[in-house]
Amino acid sequence: MDEIRVLQTARLKGRPRGADLAPATGLTADEVQVIVERHFAAGHLEPARDRVKLTAQGRARLDVLLADERERIDQEALMSAYHEFEAFNGEFKQLITDWQLIDGSQPNDHSDAEYDNRIVERLTDLHERFRPLLHQITGIASRLAVYPGRFASALHKVRCGDHSWMARPLADSYHTVWFELHEELIGLAGLSRAAEAAAGRAE
Known part of the structure; x- marks a missing residue:
């Protein structure tokens, strides 16, 4: 492993x-x-x-x-978890869009602390609601057991004021960890990112 x-x-x-x-x-x-x-x-x-x-x-x-x-994983349980993940994924994608754009069009220069803090609170809420499903996923695929700690670390840094850990590329930001988990689930389910993107389920 x-x-x-x-x-x-x-x-x-x-x-x-x-x-x-x-x-x-x-x-x-x-x-x-x-x-x-x-x-x-x-x-x-x-x-x-x-x-x-x-x-x-x-x-x-x-x-x-x-x-x-993949041969050793309960595919029925995995697909059930993946379908639950899709709802969280849609919510997370919207959250990141709102982090990057105000009203869907104006780039967020992060000068409005109140606006950014509201999104951080939304992330915190999503994180707490997502934790049970993440625990379920790690029970299905034990190799993914590192993900809860990675998510928690990124969220902690965001909540401590370093908002670069929300979506910074090339770092273990919350968005990076989410993207990688999504890739893992797609692969473990034997799906393809191209097909999932065509269905509107990939970032």
């Missing part, structure tokens, strides 16, 4: 820094380093300056691991 965690995180994040792999996988830095070095040697990962990159061989290896994981 540790192997799939590291390779999948490299895929989801594109070219993550080595330091970004530990918090996203739930492994220690030393554990990640051992796995990364092993996959460097196998040709599954390659260094890209201070970052790592999944190779074509690594993607093929990951596809095998993910297919095996």
Whole structure:
């Protein structure tokens, strides 16, 4: 499972820094380093300056691991949870739109603290209501057990005043973690992002 965690995180994040792999996988830095070095040697990962990159061989290896994981997951329970997730996903997408745009058209320059705080409170409310479903999801797919902590960490930073953790790219912001969880659910269910986007369910 540790192997799939590291390779999948490299895929989801594109070219993550080595330091970004530990918090996203739930492994220690030393554990990640051992796995990364092993996959460097196998040709599954390659260094890209201070970052790592999944190779074509690594993607093929990951596809095998993910297919095996799908076989061991209760697909009926997963699809039921995914359908529940869709409602939360629509709500979250609207929340992020409201964070980025005022009245759907004017870019939010974040000068209106009261406006931003209302959205932070909406995120907090969504987070609390989403927690039971997230717990259910991690019970179905144990590899995803790192997600509650990642969500909680991002929300804590937002609520402490660092609003960049709402939707900052290339960081474990709330939006980044949500996007990656959605990708995981799509993959575990054997669906495709293209099909989900066409159905209006992908971000």
